[in-house]
Structures are given as C-alpha cells and as structure tokens.
Amino acid sequence: MSSHALPVTGDPAVYIIHDNPEWIAPFTEALDRLGVAHVEWLLPETTIDLAAEPPEGLFWSRLSASAHTRTDPHVKEYGRAVLDWLAAAGRRVINGRGVYELEVSKIRQHRELAGRSFDVPRTAAAFGPQALVEAAGGFTPPFITKHNQGGKGLGVRRFDSHAELSAAADEFAPGGANAPIDGITLIQEYVQPAQPFITRAEFIGGRFHYAVRVDVSGGSFELCPADACAVPGAGTDTVVEAAPPFARREEITAATPLISRLETLLADLNIEIAGIEFIETADGRQVVYDINTNTNYNPSVESAEQSAGRQPAADRIADFIADALAEAAPPSVSPVGSTVR
Numbered sequence: 001m002s003s004h005a006l007p008v009t010g011d012p013a014v015y016i017i018h019d020n021p022e023w024i025a026p027f028t029e030a031l032d033r034l035g036v037a038h039v040e041w042l043l044p045e046t047t048i049d050l051a052a053e054p055p056e057g058l059f060w061s062r063l064s065a066s067a068h069t070r071t072d073p074h075v076k077e078y079g080r081a082v083l084d085w086l087a088a089a090g091r092r093v094i095n096g097r098g099v100y101e102l103e104v105s106k107i108r109q110h111r112e113l114a115g116r117s118f119d120v121p122r123t124a125a126a127f128g129p130q131a132l133v134e135a136a137g138g139f140t141p142p143f144i145t146k147h148n149q150g151g152k153g154l155g156v157r158r159f160d161s162h163a164e165l166s167a168a169a170d171e172f173a174p175g176g177a178n179a180p181i182d183g184i185t186l187i188q189e190y191v192q193p194a195q196p197f198i199t200r201a202e203f204i205g206g207r208f209h210y211a212v213r214v215d216v217s218g219g220s221f222e223l224c225p226a227d228a229c230a231v232p233g234a235g236t237d238t239v240v241e242a243a244p245p246f247a248r249r250e251e252i253t254a255a256t257p258l259i260s261r262l263e264t265l266l267a268d269l270n271i272e273i274a275g276i277e278f279i280e281t282a283d284g285r286q287v288v289y290d291i292n293t294n295t296n297y298n299p300s301v302e303s304a305e306q307s308a309g310r311q312p313a314a315d316r317i318a319d320f321i322a323d324a325l326a327e328a329a330p331p332s333v334s335p336v337g338s339t340v341r
C-alpha cells in the first residue's frame with residue numbers, strides 16, 4: 001500500500017474523515033470504550049484509487065469549513081473527492097456530500113433556514129471589497145461581516161459605521177489580511193441579544209441532545225466549544241482569544257417549539273450530527289444564524305453532564321455510530337476491535 005493511501009482495516013469499521021486531529025480524541029476515546037473499530041482518514045497528503053471500491057463499513061465526515069486555515073487551501077476539494085467516491089459506491093456516510101456543501105457555505109445555510117420561515121439575520125453576499133462597501137450601504141450600523149466559508153469566527157467583525165468598513169475593505173480583497181477563501185464576504189445585521197449570550201443547540205442522530213449558553217459579554221465571535229479552538233493572532237503563535245464560558249441551558253428541552261422545528265430541518269437536510277446557534281432578542285425574536293455540521297463539545301459541559309449522571313455528547317455519538325455501523329456492516333462480521341490512525 002502507498003504511504004499516502006487512505007488506511008483501511010480488514011474488519012468493518014467507522015472511518016472518520018477529518019482534517020484536524022485535535023478535534024478527534026473525545027470521539028475516538030468514546031468509541032474505544034465501546035470497543036468500536038475506527039480508522040482515521042486525515043486529509044490532506046492522501047490518495048484514493050478510483051478503480052477500487054471503498055472498504056466496507058460506516059463513514060463519518062468531520063470535514064470542517066475552517067480546514068484551509070490549518071493545512072492546505074484545497075482541503076475542501078479533497079473532501080469533496082472522497083465523499084463523491086463513497087457516494088458512487090453507495091457507502092453509508094454520516095453527514096455526507098450534501099451536508100458538507102452546507103457546512104462550507106453560510107449562504108446555503110441562510111437560504112435553507114429562510115426558506116423554512118426561520119427568523120434569520122438580514123444578510124447580503126458581496127463578491128469583492130468594493131461590492132462589500134456598496135452592500136453595507138443598505139445596512140444600518142452596527143453590522144457585522146463574516147466569511148461565507150467560515151468556522152472559528154472567520155471574518156466576523158463588528159463595524160459601527162460605514163466609514164469604518166470602507167477603511168478596512170481592502171483587508172477582504174484577495175491577498176488581504178481578512179480575505180475569504182472563496183472570495184465571498186457576508187454583510188449581516190447585528191442582532192443584539194436580550195442578555196449577553198447566544199445559544200447552541202446540539203443534535204445527535206437528528207435528535208436534540210442538549211443546549212448550551214455561550215457567554216458573549218466580552219464581545220467574542222469565536223464560539224467554537226472545543227479548547228482547541230482558541231484563535232492565534234495573525235502571523236503569530238500567541239493565543240489572543242480563548243473560548244468563552246459555556247453552560248447547559250436546562251430550560252431548553254426537546255419539547256421547546258424551536259427545537260422541534262430544528263429537528264424537522266435536520267431531517268429534511270439529512271443532517272445527523274449538528275450544533276445550531278441562535279440568539280434571543282429583547283423584542284422576542286429567536287434568530288437562527290449558523291448550522292455547524294462539524295460540531296465540537298465543550299469539555300466543562302461534558303464533564304458536568306457526566307457528574308450529573310447524564311450521557312455526555314461524545315458517548316451518545318459513540319452509541320449512535322455503533323448502531324449505524326452494525327446496520328451498515330455485513331451481518332457475518334463483528335465491527336469491533338481494531339483501530340487505525
């Protein structure tokens with residue numbers, strides 16, 4: 001086997017397709033506790049033989065919208081190629097090709113939400129820095145920018161005047177300090193929460209797991225729950241922004257009307273694992289603005305869940321994957337035992 005070929009195991013396993021090892025450990029540890037065989041497919045620097053069939057098993061896409069900030073600007077295309085190969089072979093993929101297209105496009109997310117009558121922020125998409133300034137002219141300050149292919153708060157900045165954005169517009173141009181990887185920058189209304197937090201609702205197997213409140217009193221737009229999501233300063237290794245505090249919102253349950261609607265949305269879009277963010281405003285709006293199909297979980301929340309006798313998200317995912325693998329694997333072979341990284 002080529003040293004760059006994607007690794008396989010002889011037994012059916014869950015193949016985790018990803019671009020960031022720092023995000024994987026909680027899930028592989030949970031799978032190990034259940035004895036579920038798993039193999040990591042880390043992109044890039046890999047190859048696929050298009051004349052070969054993919055291995056038997058279950059495939060889980062953990063490809064992220066922010067991959068280009070860590071490794072290679074073409075990771076999105078590598079992921080598309082692998083997911084197309086799997087789809088052509090009829091393999092079972094959790095959060096497959098269509099879901100990945102949603103992950104890497106906030107325009108798609110906005111259209112799917114708006115098309116189902118969710119309250120979403122007013123948004124315009126700009127293709128270039130001068131178009132960005134022009135589009136912002138139709139918004140009343142303050143407003144925010146964000147990258148269409150985002151994650152990790154990429155491109156998210158608050159502007160309190162049109163002049164402030166005009167002065168910074170060149171940063172969003174190709175080669176600029178804040179250039180979006182796909183060239184598309186969004187202008188979005190700034191939605192003021194009634195209290196200084198946003199809510200992230202987590203879904204596993206398409207069903208509600210829990211909701212957490214994320215403290216934004218410090219003005220943070222970096223809302224990834226994982227410790228590994230702390231953002232380094234541009235061109236440095238110095239961490240300038242750590243993840244804000246997270247805590248479970250006990251009052252939000254599967255019976256909450258918005259949660260029920262979100263479960264229907266996920267079923268319609270074939271999204272099996274996701275975190276969806278929304279803001280509650282002083283005038284009663286519930287504004288849904290982000291669908292994360294490469295969701296991570298906050299260690300302090302997960303620890304608190306375990307201490308309270310509830311199942312942490314990583315363990316519930318392992319259970320869900322074990323059941324899905326048993327359904328996808330040939331009945332004569334037991335999908336336990338081996339691990340390949």
